[in-house]
Amino acid sequence: MTITSLFHQTRPFIRPYRHLLFATLSLTAIGSFAAQVNAWILRYTVDNINTLTEAHKTLKDGMNLLLFISGVLVAKEIVYALVQFGQKYYGEKLRIYITRDLAQTIVDRILTYRMAFYTSNDNESGKLQTRIDLGISSLTRLVQNFFIDIVPLFANSIVALVFMFNANFYVGLVGLAILPIYFYISQLQATKLGGFRRRMRTYRENKSNGIISLIDSITVIKSFVREPLEAEKHKDLQFSMTQNLMQTRQLSFVFDSVKGFVEQFGVVVIIILTSYFVLNGNMTIGAIMFHILLFNNVSSPIRQLHRIYDEVNDALINAEGYFEIVQAEGEVEQSGHLQPIIEGHFALRNVNFHYPNGTQALKDVSIKIEPNKITALVGLSGAGKSTLINLLDKFYEPSSGEIYLDGNNLKEIDTAYLRSKIGLVLQKNHIFKGTIAENIAYGKLGASQIEIETAAKQAYIHDQIIQLPNGYETNAHQLSGGQQQRIAIARLFLKDPAIIFLDEPTANLDAIATEQIRKSLDAIKKDRTVIIISHSISQIIDAENIIVMDNGRVVEEGLHDELYDRQGTYYNIFSAMANSLNIEKIARTMN
Ligand code: ADP
Numbered sequence: 001m002t003i004t005s006l007f008h009q010t011r012p013f014i015r016p017y018r019h020l021l022f023a024t025l026s027l028t029a030i031g032s033f034a035a036q037v038n039a040w041i042l043r044y045t046v047d048n049i050n051t052l053t054e055a056h057k058t059l060k061d062g063m064n065l066l067l068f069i070s071g072v073l074v075a076k077e078i079v080y081a082l083v084q085f086g087q088k089y090y091g092e093k094l095r096i097y098i099t100r101d102l103a104q105t106i107v108d109r110i111l112t113y114r115m116a117f118y119t120s121n122d123n124e125s126g127k128l129q130t131r132i133d134l135g136i137s138s139l140t141r142l143v144q145n146f147f148i149d150i151v152p153l154f155a156n157s158i159v160a161l162v163f164m165f166n167a168n169f170y171v172g173l174v175g176l177a178i179l180p181i182y183f184y185i186s187q188l189q190a191t192k193l194g195g196f197r198r199r200m201r202t203y204r205e206n207k208s209n210g211i212i213s214l215i216d217s218i219t220v221i222k223s224f225v226r227e228p229l230e231a232e233k234h235k236d237l238q239f240s241m242t243q244n245l246m247q248t249r250q251l252s253f254v255f256d257s258v259k260g261f262v263e264q265f266g267v268v269v270i271i272i273l274t275s276y277f278v279l280n281g282n283m284t285i286g287a288i289m290f291h292i293l294l295f296n297n298v299s300s301p302i303r304q305l306h307r308i309y310d311e312v313n314d315a316l317i318n319a320e321g322y323f324e325i326v327q328a329e330g331e332v333e334q335s336g337h338l339q340p341i342i343e344g345h346f347a348l349r350n351v352n353f354h355y356p357n358g359t360q361a362l363k364d365v366s367i368k369i370e371p372n373k374i375t376a377l378v379g380l381s382g383a384g385k386s387t388l389i390n391l392l393d394k395f396y397e398p399s400s401g402e403i404y405l406d407g408n409n410l411k412e413i414d415t416a417y418l419r420s421k422i423g424l425v426l427q428k429n430h431i432f433k434g435t436i437a438e439n440i441a442y443g444k445l446g447a448s449q450i451e452i453e454t455a456a457k458q459a460y461i462h463d464q465i466i467q468l469p470n471g472y473e474t475n476a477h478q479l480s481g482g483q484q485q486r487i488a489i490a491r492l493f494l495k496d497p498a499i500i501f502l503d504e505p506t507a508n509l510d511a512i513a514t515e516q517i518r519k520s521l522d523a524i525k526k527d528r529t530v531i532i533i534s535h536s537i538s539q540i541i542d543a544e545n546i547i548v549m550d551n552g553r554v555v556e557e558g559l560h561d562e563l564y565d566r567q568g569t570y571y572n573i574f575s576a577m578a579n580s581l582n583i584e585k586i587a588r589t590m591n
Pocket of ligand 1 (some may be wrong): 379
């Protein structure tokens with residue numbers, strides 16, 4: 001990313017605050033003139049005192065002069081203080097507003113992105129979060145640097161330079177000559193450091209991702225006593241990061257020293273040059289100080305140049321990350337416009353699907369799924385069952401082939417509308433931070449307490465909830481896995497969708513809960529399309545259509561008895577399930 005494209009892309013964020021920008025810049029202009037007053041006053045004072053001492057005058061004769069310069073300096077300081085306050089205040093306001101907009105924009109944006117964006121390796125939560133944070137803070141610093149630091153400093157510098165030229169062409173030339181040298185060195189520094197910086201960003205992303213996954217995996221880490229291994233992994237990252245940082249600093253310090261030397265060299269040249277002109281009679285003695293102070297005004301922003309250059313370069317790299325996310329047009333979830341009345345007939349024609357990493361999870365799938373029935377997807381783990389549901393929910397689009405719902409191509413249907421008609425219950429359901437009531441109410445915005453309780457009753461969880469000390473106001477994270485599962489099912493009842501996808505909904509439940517849920521699902525299936533992925537024999541046997549999948553393909557389809565008699569994939573899976581139950585022994589016990 002170049003500076004021009006960075007400014008181009010940042011402009012829309014600054015545009016709403018033009019008036020603040022204008023106020024800041026106007027104050028800057030006033031401030032840069034005020035900043036030169038000291039140099040003028042010093043020259044004026046030195047020259048006048050010089051005249052007075054040469055004429056053997058006393059302090060009394062110089063009183064007017066002292067009063068005058070004190071008055072001017074106090075007035076200048078008052079103006080300067082006001083200007084600085086205004087400049088900082090408006091600049092800061094601009095910065096804070098822009099930060100807010102940058103942060104909101106990216107959240108608004110990524111919420112519109114398709115599932116593949118979130119499952120991509122580059123966007124693991126820790127990495128994404130770091131990239132967003134660094135991007136926002138860098139862009140904010142850029143705005144701060146530019147409007148609060150750089151512009152005022154450079155305005156000072158330019159005004160000082162004009163004054164130098166105005167007073168003496170040659171001295172002005174020395175002041176000017178230093179600028180390109182500084183720019184050149186700073187740019188060289190930036191180019192040399194670019195690679196280090198980019199690497200640093202990757203290290204930071206990996207580090208925070210590492211910490212997040214560490215916390216997520218803590219139970220496994222501890223149970224396998226892998227603390228030393230994890231600590232070692234983190235240490236490696238930390239050491240590479242430190243080394244990279246040290247190299248960056250070392251290089252920076254070398255460049256800083258060179259720049260410091262150039263600046264001091266400039267001061268020496270100015271002293272020699274002005275002394276020459278004074279001795280020559282071309283300048284008054286006050287001009288020596290005058291030029292040194294002006295040169296200081298020229299070089300002090302330049303002294304900061306490397307810092308600003310550093311930060312601008314940081315911002316360039318981090319902003320790249322930010323804008324890549326904000327402008328990922330390809331990631332925006334596609335939606336059609338149709339909002340048909342949903343009956344729930346799905347038809348898949350020759351559907352193939354590859355995940356973004358290249359895994360082909362569905363191969364030439366052509367099936368029909370009908371409402372008013374429970375369709376069970378059966379297959380070994382990895383067969384593609386969850387993927388099929390992901391496609392029907394439009395979380396992903398088929399790589400080829402078509403999916404129809406009631407005769408409409410899924411692509412043409414409004415995605416949000418479609419999802420509002422689908423209820424999805426997964427093996428591990430997400431429970432949001434908040435109370436039980438809030439978690440159930442997520443299924444229907446603005447649901448009343450009665451509706452929430454009715455749904456909880458349907459999911460057979462109401463009785464357990466009211467036993468809790470805080471009832472429906474209990475923190476939902478305190479519930480057990482099976483209870484959380486039923487909260488998710490209650491959410492589904494509240495949503496009351498036409499289509500229901502259940503991905504191993506009872507895997508975490510005890511036998512009694514499973515039986516209860518089965519009953520409530522039986523009640524809900526009427527007029528609805530229900531697809532269930534399950535490893536529970538009873539749920540499979542009961543299904544009115546069984547679709548058997550193997551390695552991404554649909555290999556068999558039909559009712560339990562037919563499929564069993566066929567002695568194929570279904571037979572094998574079913575037999576294995578039945579054997580694992582040890583039916584003989586169960587039967588003996590029951591007898
Ligand atoms: P099932 O639900 O039958 O157990 P899945 O549909 O989850 O199987 O997975 C089918 C195949 O797709 C598997 O090989 C799995 O590794 C792969 N897969 C699943 N999710 C992803 C993903 N997000 N990215 C890449 N590959 C995936």
